[in-house]
Amino acid sequence: MQSDGTSKSKIVVCRDLGPDVMPLLTKRDDIEVVTWTEDCVCDREWLLKNISGAVGIVIVFSELVNAELLDAAGPNLKVVSTMSVGYEHIHVSELAKRNVRLGYTPDVLTDAVADISVMLALMAGRNANETMGIVREGLWPKFIWAPFALCGPQLSTSGISPSRTVGFLGFGRISHATLARLIPFGVTDCIYSSNPNSAASPKKERDEALLKQYRPQLKSLRPVDRDTLARESDVLFILAPGGPSTRHLIDEDFLRKMKKHSVLVNAGRGTVVDSDALAKALREKWIWGAGIDVVEGEPNIWKDHPLVREPR
C-alpha cells in the first residue's frame, strides 16, 4: 500500500531493457512500471515528472542521480538500480542521507571486458586496423606481399621468442580474467601495478594462489613500480578506474620507457591515458600499437581525432 493510496509500487525504468528483463517487472501485479520507451537518453523533464512517488528507479549511466532527482522522487524511494559497473553518475552521499539503497552490476562485464582486452591485444599486435583498411580500400590486389610485410609482434610465444611479459595497470577482477585467457597463448611472466586507490594491495596470498594455478606455464607474477611496468611489459593492459588519481598515469614519460615492440591496451577508463602522448608514441613508433576500448572525452571523438587517424 503506497502513500498515494494506490496498491501498486511504482517503478520508473529509464531504458527499455528488452524482452528478457522487462517481463520480470511488467508481469507482476503489485508493480506499476513506468518506462521511458525510446532508445535514447531519458528526457530529464519526463523523469523528474514521472519519478514522483516511485519506490524504485532503474537507470543507466546517462541519468544523473542528484539531490534534485531524489527530492522529485519523494520519500517513497527505496532503491536506485543502475545497469552499469561504475556509479560516477550517482551522488552516493545523497542516497545515504535519504536511506535509499543502490544497486549496480559490478561483475557483469568482467568476462566481456576480458574478451575485449584479449581481442584488442591480438588486433594491435597483428595490425588488424591497418590490414582491414587495405582490404576495405580495395588495395589488396595491388598489395605486394613480402615475407615480413605487415608482420607484428605475435602475442603467442614461439621457438625464437619463448617468453612474454604481460603487464597490468590495475589488477582486479577483470585483469585476473584477462590473465586467465592469456595463459594458453604462452604468457610466461605477469607484472602489475595496483590501482592507486586500491586498499590492501599488493596481496601476497592472492598472487601466490594465482601463480600456483597457472604453473608451470607462468613463471612469475609480481607487483612492480610503474617504471618497471613500462620497461618490461610486452603487452600492457590498462584496467584501472578513472578519476583524478589515475588521470594521465600513462603519459609521454611512461610511453617513452616502453619497449619498441610493445602493445598497449586500454579497456579501463579513457582518462588514464594521455591521448595526445599516445598518438605521438604511435606516430613516432615508440611502441608497436595500441588497442583502445575507451578514450578520454568519448563519445566526442571525431574522425580527425589524433588517435582515429593513427593506423596502429
Place this chain on the structure above:
Amino acid sequence: MQSDGTSKSKIVVCRDLGPDVMPLLTKRDDIEVVTWTEDCVCDREWLLKNISGAVGIVIVFSELVNAELLDAAGPNLKVVSTMSVGYEHIHVSELAKRNVRLGYTPDVLTDAVADISVMLALMAGRNANETMGIVREGLWPKFIWAPFALCGPQLSTSGISPSRTVGFLGFGRISHATLARLIPFGVTDCIYSSNPNSAASPKKERDEALLKQYRPQLKSLRPVDRDTLARESDVLFILAPGGPSTRHLIDEDFLRKMKKHSVLVNAGRGTVVDSDALAKALREKWIWGAGIDVVEGEPNIWKDHPLVREPR
C-alpha cells in the same frame, strides 16, 4: 668442390629474409649466396638465369618450381626450401625424379593462425568491423547508446549463457592450438568434422587425451557429421586445407543450417567457403557474423567484393 670449378656451393635466395636469417647463409665461407634483393616477386628470367649450377634454392610461395626451373638449375641442385606451410607451387613429382629434397615450414604458423582464429572469433562476435567503422567515419559523437546497441554473442560463457560449443572443420595442429586458447573463455563442448583428405580420423585416443587435458571445463569432444557441425556450433572454425575435396564445403545449404547467433571463422583456405553464399548469409542474417583471414580468389579482392561490403 662444384662442377664449375669453384669451391663454393651456390644458394639462390628469392627474397631477402631479413637480418635474423640472412647472416646464417652470407657469413659462411663455403657458400656463395645469390639473393633477389627487391621486396617483390622474384623475376622469373632473373631466377632462370641465376639458378644455373645452384646447390640449393630458397623460395616463397610465388616461385613456381616446375621442370623448366629444375632443368635450368641443372644436376647440382640438392634442395628446394620454401618458406611456406603449403607447397602447391612445387611440382613434387619433378623433384622426386631428380632426387631433389624439399624443405617446407609445416608448423611455423600454427600459433600465428591460432591467434588469428581467436582474434577473428572475438571480432566477429563483437561486431568489431562495424564499431570501428562508426569511429572511423566520425559517427561516434552522434551515436545513440542503448543497453543492447551493437551487442553481439559474447565468446565467453556467462551466468545466463553457460555453455559454448565450438566446431572445427578440419581438426589438425592449428585447431588443437585454437581450442587450447579457447578453454579459459569457458568453452564447454567441442565438435569437429575432419578434413576429408585426412587419413585415420577420427582418432579416439587423441580425442580422449584432449578431453582429459581440458576437463573439467570441457565437457565433451567428439567427431560429428557436417550436418551436426552446422547445427550445433556457436563458433565454427574452418581450418581445413584447400583443393577440390574441400571446395565449397561451406555452401548455402550448410550456412542455412547454422544458428542465428553463430559466428564463422575461416583461417584455413578461401576456397572451402562459397563467398556468395556467405555474403548472402550475412546480409539475410542466417548467422551473426564472420571473421575471414582467407577468401576465394585472393588477393584479387576489390572494395566492391560482396564480403568486403558486409559490415559483419
